[in-house]
Amino acid sequence: MTTLTRAPEAVASPPPAPDPPRRGRWVTIALFLLPAVVLFLLLVVTPLLVAAYSSLFKWNGFGGLPTDFIGLDNFTRLFTSDIFAEDLWHLLVLIALTLLVQLPFALAIAMLLNQRIRGRAVYRLVFFAPYVLSEVITGVLFSLILSPDAGMANELLSVFGWESEWLADPDTVLPSLFLVMTWKYFGFHMMIYLAGRQNIPNELVEAAQIDGATGWKTFRYITLPLLGPTIRISVFLSVIYSIQLFDLVWILTGGGPSHSSETLAVTMMEWGFKRTQVGYASAISVAMFVLSLVFALVYQRYVMRRDLEGATTSMGGRR
């Protein structure tokens, strides 16, 4: 009773209403969340659980649910498989190339296009355009360009007396694949860096220049540190993309020659849909999931924690 009579007083009292009524707030939140949560449960959590479950079975994917329980055999088989080890090696190579070549290249182009040069809007558009193309179209396009006998790349390079078998040679297939990935994605990273660069107040740069900083020093001590959050995000996106890399490889090489460009997702597709060992393929998908998850959590916890105050991995913002 007392609370009931006091309540209006509280509302009427001078320091303005602290929170809207609790219950009403939660209902609103729940209603807004509902569609997203339902979709998330249906399209993300359910397949995740089904994949985890079927990875414990020997199952060809036909007819209802799996029945032939084999425990962790699929995982034992996976971890002793040469192909899996190769997949991980290809992943490391691609990540290393991306971090050491593609992102610095994108950064350099971004810095260049931040200058007042003639037609920079056109350059930005042209460099960004490949990102808009679908991966399949990119794949088909480059399988024509890189064809050893009839392709445009060899046609042009032969003028300088240099040719390559590109995707058809186990030794050059990964660099060639990386070339295509770079063509498609450097524009995206360039765009992120440009946006990041434009958030850096010009006063800082000017101040540095007044203190006598040259171009390189301005970049090294002003621009680069302030671009930190942007670069960390772009590294994160690149690594996650590499772990899931599928479409481009599937179209360009199918994982070949002799598995030399195979990725985790290609191996999974191969076993699940061409060889009908869905149990084993599910084990691969679980391994990919764990890999992505562990990377995402560790990276957010230790590398991006400055950028993500209050995210899950920083324990509610308290460190």
Add this chain to the structure above:
Amino acid sequence: MKRSLVLLTAAVLVAGCGGAGGSAEAPQEGGGSPAKVEIEWWHLSTADPLKTLWAQRAKEFEAKNPHVTIKATVLENDAYKAKLTTVTQSGQAPDLFATWGGGVLQQQIDAGLVKDITDDVADVLPTFTPAALSAYQVDGRTYGLPTDIGVVGFWYNKKLFAKAGITEPPATWSAFLETVQKLKAAGVTPIALAGKEKWPGHYYWAYLAMRIGGLDALKQAATDHDFTKPDFVTAGQQLKALADLQPFQRGFLGAGYGTADGQAAVMGNGGAAMELMGQWAPATQADAGEGLGEDLGFFPFPAVEGGKGSIGDAFGGGGGLAVGADAPPEAVEFAKYMTAMENHTKAVEAGGVLPVLKGEEEAVKDPNLKQVATMLAGATGYQLYLDQAYPPAVGQQVNDSVAELIGGTKTPEEIAEDITEVAMSEG
């Protein structure tokens, strides 16, 4: 992370998006006219003459049966296999789909996805040759009607052989290896091969295994899962001996089969002297490249000296039409219509397929295809493509391992181990 779920979501999506729709709509009430029916038909004849001929048959059938619509989905070999697997795993099959029979069809039958059409086709069954029909019959029941049957053999360019001074196609394996060397010496690329698609490579290993170990060795391996026997290793060693001569076109490891710069195009444009391929090779050569016309010849896979198999043993397959478990009766009718004498003969005359009906032999016009048909008729034994005869995992591993052997990354002993390991996991 979402991508890691591709396995399951893709299955759900593909099933939802349309694979196996097409069953009969609810019957209309009253009225005499039959209910509207859509037949979902999947096949892989992407090249003419079949592409056009099959479409014509569908139109004619629709004209005769106004309540039927036929929706055709035409895919290239590898894509077809992948898409069909995905859809069948989701528990459905198209109403009518191309099949090669063997272990793949067996898996679909076991899953209850294929209709037993024994009684529906009883009236037309005697019109087919037993050889053509056998791939689609399991335990005396019929699960499909054949549209094609043939053998794999060497297709060669007579002009390029003459250029290298070769007068007669080789009949033994050692003569074959010599032929390859002579061609190389004459500056001719001896063999076109699609290394990116692995099925064309497996023909070499399969034929060598048949010639060296005999047909029984392959049948035995299907049950005891042992591919490490000496004959299989020898087959691998002989194939390695061929690959060591570097007989294939430049960049073959990245080449497709029917693409603009693929195996068929290289062969059809006179860029290589030989290819080991099935009865559809001339049509695909003309479709992807210019085609060789009169210059094209055919010879059977050579005998291996001291081997248990005979040169008369044929390796290959055909194509048939299987009917989905939930398909409307019209799907069976359409399969019968396609394979009726007056209709099927048109495809034979055009050189798209080989005879599957008794008395159809006369319709073969092309001299090369005649030779294939003769070889088939006189075959001392017959082996279906390994990637269809064995369960999918084993068949794909054979394809994969042979590609590794040809690519030089694995030894004959290693691939024998690899295939055995997968065969055991399946058994």
